[in-house]
Amino acid sequence: MAAVTVGPVESAPPVKKKGSIEHAALKDHLQSVAFLVPGAIWLLAIVIYPAIVTIKDSFFNETDTKAVGLTNYKDLFTTAETLIAFRNNVIWVLVFPFVVTTIGLVLAVLTERIRWATAFKTVIFLPVVFSVTASSMVFAQIFDVNPHVGVVNALTQTVEDVFNPPGAYPLQPGQTAASLASAGAVAGPHGTVQSTTAVKAGGVVKMGLTGFPPTTFQALGAVQAVAPKVVPGGVSGLVWRDFSPNNPTDSTSVLSGEDGYPQLHLSLVNSSGSAVASTTTSPAGYFSFSHVGAGTFHVRVPASNFTAGFGAGGVGTSWLGGQSLTPTANLSQTEQALLSVPLVDISMIVAYLWIWAGFTMVIVGAGLAALDRQALEASHVDGATEWQTLRRVTIPMLAPVLVVVLVTMIINVLKIFDIIINLGADTSEPGGQSSTLASDIYYKGFTDGIHTGLASALAVVLFLLVIPAMLFNLKRIKGGGS
Amino acid sequence: MTTTELPVAADPDLAIIGEGEVKGPGIWARFHAPRHLLTVFVILVALLWLLPSFSMLVISFRPEALFEQSGWWHLFANPAEFTISNYKNLFAGPKGGTVPSGFGAGGALDSLRTSLEITVPATVLVTLVSALSAYSLVFGRWRGRGFIFLTIVGLMVVPLQVAILPVVEGFSDMGKWTGWNPYGTIPGVVIFHVAFGLPFGIFLMRNFFRGIPKDLIEAGRVDGAGEWTLFARVVAPIGIAASASLAIFQFIWTWNDLLVALVILGADPHVPITLFIYDQERALAANFWIIATGSMASIVIPLAVFLSFQRYFVRGMLAGAVK
Numbered sequence: 001m002a003a004v005t006v007g008p009v010e011s012a013p014p015v016k017k018k019g020s021i022e023h024a025a026l027k028d029h030l031q032s033v034a035f036l037v038p039g040a041i042w043l044l045a046i047v048i049y050p051a052i053v054t055i056k057d058s059f060f061n062e063t064d065t066k067a068v069g070l071t072n073y074k075d076l077f078t079t080a081e082t083l084i085a086f087r088n089n090v091i092w093v094l095v096f097p098f099v100v101t102t103i104g105l106v107l108a109v110l111t112e113r114i115r116w117a118t119a120f121k122t123v124i125f126l127p128v129v130f131s132v133t134a135s136s137m138v139f140a141q142i143f144d145v146n147p148h149v150g151v152v153n154a155l156t157q158t159v160e161d162v163f164n165p166p167g168a169y170p171l172q173p174g175q176t177a178a179s180l181a182s183a184g185a186v187a188g189p190h191g192t193v194q195s196t197t198a199v200k201a202g203g204v205v206k207m208g209l210t211g212f213p214p215t216t217f218q219a220l221g222a223v224q225a226v227a228p229k230v231v232p233g234g235v236s237g238l239v240w241r242d243f244s245p246n247n248p249t250d251s252t253s254v255l256s257g258e259d260g261y262p263q264l265h266l267s268l269v270n271s272s273g274s275a276v277a278s279t280t281t282s283p284a285g286y287f288s289f290s291h292v293g294a295g296t297f298h299v300r301v302p303a304s305n306f307t308a309g310f311g312a313g314g315v316g317t318s319w320l321g322g323q324s325l326t327p328t329a330n331l332s333q334t335e336q337a338l339l340s341v342p343l344v345d346i347s348m349i350v351a352y353l354w355i356w357a358g359f360t361m362v363i364v365g366a367g368l369a370a371l372d373r374q375a376l377e378a379s380h381v382d383g384a385t386e387w388q389t390l391r392r393v394t395i396p397m398l399a400p401v402l403v404v405v406l407v408t409m410i411i412n413v414l415k416i417f418d419i420i421i422n423l424g425a426d427t428s429e430p431g432g433q434s435s436t437l438a439s440d441i442y443y444k445g446f447t448d449g450i451h452t453g454l455a456s457a458l459a460v461v462l463f464l465l466v467i468p469a470m471l472f473n474l475k476r477i478k479g480g481g482s
Numbered sequence: 483m484t485t486t487e488l489p490v491a492a493d494p495d496l497a498i499i500g501e502g503e504v505k506g507p508g509i510w511a512r513f514h515a516p517r518h519l520l521t522v523f524v525i526l527v528a529l530l531w532l533l534p535s536f537s538m539l540v541i542s543f544r545p546e547a548l549f550e551q552s553g554w555w556h557l558f559a560n561p562a563e564f565t566i567s568n569y570k571n572l573f574a575g576p577k578g579g580t581v582p583s584g585f586g587a588g589g590a591l592d593s594l595r596t597s598l599e600i601t602v603p604a605t606v607l608v609t610l611v612s613a614l615s616a617y618s619l620v621f622g623r624w625r626g627r628g629f630i631f632l633t634i635v636g637l638m639v640v641p642l643q644v645a646i647l648p649v650v651e652g653f654s655d656m657g658k659w660t661g662w663n664p665y666g667t668i669p670g671v672v673i674f675h676v677a678f679g680l681p682f683g684i685f686l687m688r689n690f691f692r693g694i695p696k697d698l699i700e701a702g703r704v705d706g707a708g709e710w711t712l713f714a715r716v717v718a719p720i721g722i723a724a725s726a727s728l729a730i731f732q733f734i735w736t737w738n739d740l741l742v743a744l745v746i747l748g749a750d751p752h753v754p755i756t757l758f759i760y761d762q763e764r765a766l767a768a769n770f771w772i773i774a775t776g777s778m779a780s781i782v783i784p785l786a787v788f789l790s791f792q793r794y795f796v797r798g799m800l801a802g803a804v805k
Contacts, residue, residue: 031709032622036630039615039680046677047637050645050652057647110524122792123528126535129788129795131738133756134777137763138538141770148552151537354534359799366800415641418740422760441643446745452647459643470639477635 051463057456064452072457080337081431082458085440087338089465091345092416092436097409100353101402104360108368109390111361121365125358132355136422139351143319143423153316168220168263169212170308177306182242183208191303194269198296201233205299208242209261217241222259223283235297236288239264239281260285265305269298319347320423322433342433348423355419356412360405367401368394404476411469414462417442437462542568542778546771572775587751590776593758594783599668600743600754601736604675609729611676612683613721617713619684620691621699631688637681642674646745649674653746666748674742679732686731686801690724691717727798730791734784755780 061068076082107124111117127135144150147157171177178187185207188194195205206228225240239261262283267275276297281287287299308315324340331339375397379389395402417438424434430443437458445455540554544563548556557563573584573591584591619627653670657663664670694717702712718725740756747753753761759776762769788795 025703028703028709029623032618033624035614035618035622035709035713038611039684040630042611042677042680043634043637045652046649046674047640047645047681050648051640053648053651054644107527110520114521114524120524120528124531126785126788127531129734129784130535130781131740131756131784133738133740133759134780135534137759137773137777138534140763141541141774142534142537146550149550151533151553151555154553154555354531357531362796363800411639415643417643422740422763425763438641438643442741442745445647446650455647459641459647462641463644466639466641470636473639474632474635478632 054456054459057452058460060453060456062451062453068453072453073461075454076457076461080333081435082440083334083337084431084433085435085437085458087340088345088434088436089414089416091341092349092413093410096349096352096413097406099349100356100360100409101364101405103353103357104362104364104405105395105398105402107357107361108365109394111365112368121358121362124361127355128358130355132418133422135351135355136419139347139354140320140423140425143347143351145316145318145320147316150316150319152319157316164307165304167265167305167307169216169261169305171306172308175211177301177303180209180211180306181207182210185209185301188298188300189273191306192300194298194300195237198271198298199235200296201235201292201294202230203235203297204228204230205235205237207237207239207299207301209239209301210241210243212241217259217262220262221283222262222285224256225258225260225285228286228288231288231290233292234288234290235268235292235299236286237299239266239285239287239301241285265302267300267302268292269300271296275300318343320344320425320427322427324433340433342427344424344427344434348419348434351423352413352416352419356409360409363405364398364401367398371397407469407472411466414465414469437465538774538777541770542774544568546769549770568771568775569779572772572779588753588758588761590755590758590772590779593753593755593776594779596668596752597737597754597756597780597783600671600675601733604672604679604736605729605733607672607676608679608683608732609725612680612687612728613718613725614713615680615684616687616691617709617717619688620694621696621712621717631684634681634684638685640681642678642742645677646674646742650745665746666750668747668752671743671746674746675736675739678742679735683728683732686728686798687721687724689801690721690727694720723794726791727794727801730787730795731798733787734795737784 057064058072059067059069061071077086111120114120141149142151143153145153147153176187177191177193181187181193184196184205185193186196193207193209195207197205199205222241225238228236228238230236241259241261243258260283261281262285264281264285264287266279266281266287268277268279268289270276277289277292279287279289289297320343322342322344324336324342325346326339326341328336328340371394375393376389379393384392415438416436420428420434420436420439421442424432424439426432427434428439428443429435430440435443441455441458441462444451444458537554540557541549543565544554544557545565546568548563585595586592618624619631650665653663653665657665664673698716699712702716707715737754738756739754740760743754743757744760747757755776759773759780762772762776
């Protein structure tokens with residue numbers, strides 16, 4: 001600021017002067033400088049001076065009482081907690097600006113000649129006007145883990161139900177197939193239930209299961225279980241609901257009031273463990289396998305009977321959770337911090353694309369509208385295809401605009417904060433899988449006790465990271481003939 | 483126009499969202515065959531973009547009790563689910579006393595009012611102070627204007643995290659010495675917003691002012707007009723459209739802020755609407771009906787401002803695609 005001097009005029013007005021005119025001119029000079037004063041004071045007091053204090057604080061301890069040299073910086077680059085924040089900033093900077101600029105370019109090019117492009121562009125642009133806080137809440141419900149709330153899980157669960165249909169007896173969350181076995185049944189391999197004892201041809205199997213409410217049986221049309229008849233040369237039996245309200249303590253015999261398990265898929269498993277036949281139970285829970293041949297067999301209830309589908313308390317993917325998309329099992333804590341790519345980052349990037357694509361589309365679109373049409377036309381005349389024209393002519397001509405958009409988005413995500421603390425919730429806290437530099441500065445500086453030194457060092461690092469973008473802007477604006 | 487470092491359409495009338503009306507054949511002019519496919523694709527993209535906001539809107543009109551039981555799309559199978567009770571509860575008052583009432587401290591209407599109390603002064607101050615500074619930078623005849631301008635361009639990208647900790651401390655010091663501590667008050671938030679709105683504001687106004695012929699000012703000076711007169715009578719009327727661009731931009735920017743309010747308001751119960759939503763989300767028993775209705779209420783004003791002044795907003799954005 002020292003360079004401000006109320007000096008001689010650059011291009012002195014060609015006025016021949018008497019004293020009073022000179023006096024008036026000097027007054028004008030002073031006034032025109034005075035116009036800068038409010039802005040200058042504001043920027044000095046609230047931006048420049050505090051930024052210098054932050055730099056100083058970054059070399060001091062937490063309570064700002066003792067100089068500690070580079071300790072804070074050393075801590076930043078060695079603790080897993082802040083390394084996670086750095087990693088997330090890297091993921092954001094590597095992925096987001098490039099993708100959002102590409103989407104903006106594609107949308108701008110696609111809508112270029114559409115008559116109702118204005119309406120389309122307005123629709124895409126609207127999220128730019130919403131607060132990131134409100135938009136984060138929108139995506140919090142879209143990504144909700146419960147498929148009865150979140151539309152993403154509703155879709156994935158519906159698709160999964162098609163390929164992997166739910167069973168007639170879906171387990172509740174936390175319930176296991178093994179817990180169902182009551183009489184004559186034990187847990188089998190891989191979430192199945194099977195008969196306790198082995199049988200030969202002509203044998204009868206009775207399996208009592210519990211764990212499902214009466215409504216399940218009503219819905220499936222269950223009736224009173226009856227003693228199964230013997231099938232010569234085959235294996236027959238009964239699967240029944242081994243719980244009678246009249247006699248709740250009995251857990252072995254088939255009592256009045258105890259229904260069969262209808263629509264249960266069963267398989268007959270031979271002594272070497274492979275399924276040789278399959279069948280389905282009747283409304284009374286009766287089943288039979290005919291002509292089973294020699295050997296001993298178990299009757300098994302496959303796990304597919306217990307698959308919970310979308311409609312029965314199914315739980316979807318935790319899109320906003322910290323689970324990593326890259327394998328991390330054999331890594332040290334530091335390696336994990338640096339190398340894992342949590343799903344929550346990707347989900348947030350998707351939400352942020354929705355927010356910012358309209359911005360890149362409009363700026364690229366304005367660049368497109370200003371292009372020299374003759375060059376494009378010449379390219380067509382020369383027989384270039386659309387794709388060639390786009391790649392060889394349009395994109396190179398647009399390059400300056402694309403670079404500006406890219407740099408703008410890089411600055412934006414370096415400072416990324418609002419979506420992190422809103423959509424990341426618990427995972428945004430220091431050490432959490434979605435935390436970033438800006439969220440760490442907030443939590444460490446203002447909530448989690450006051451870590452002035454560490455928060456200041458983080459802020460300085462953030463500042464250093466935006467300096468290349470600052471230089472880019474300066475060069476661009478200076479070179480632009482200012 | 484001085485922002486032509488960016489080769490974007492320089493004609494202000496093109497600088498609106500709907501400048502699809504380009505002259506000459508477009509890129510797709512010869513791309514006949516899949517034209518209808520393109521239309522279908524574009525419509526699908528538009529629907530995809532509408533879906534998130536639309537789902538939130540539907541949630542805000544379904545009974546609270548159904549939120550976790552069935553997806554918002556069930557409303558279309560059961561139109562009887564439609565209710566405005568969420569909005570009634572949000573604005574008119576408490577349900578069981580756990581949610582603050584409309585205009586009570588911490589209520590949704592109080593928060594909307596607080597947002598305005600922050601946004602309006604911040605917008606007016608940024609526009610006014612930026613115009614004054616830009617006038618000095620463009621029409622002043624002191625040395626070092628170029629250097630100051632580049633400093634301001636540099637400040638445009640400074641993350642506010644770099645300054646906010648010492649500002650909070652400085653506010654407290656100010657409280658000790660003068661008896662007035664802006665920390666935890668609306669003026670404190672405004673002061674900070676103005677400081678970080680100024681670099682972009684000055685940049686934008688300077689670029690617009692440079693389009694005003696200097697001869698006009700020189701002629702005024704020769705005629706003996708003072709700087710105030712020139713500013714108020716010559717530059718301000720011409721620069722009104724530029725001011726509108728800046729004001730709209732600043733209004734929406736400030737309205738949507740969370741971080742500054744979060745840090746500087748501290749424990750003040752009167753919070754802007756973004757902080758209201760954030761607090762609800764962080765509450766132990768998060769009520770999504772409040773979050774959904776609150777979010778919808780929070781976007782009404784910026785949406786109205788944007789739709790009314792669209793071209794000013796986009797012009798400002800294009801002129802300074804650097805923030």
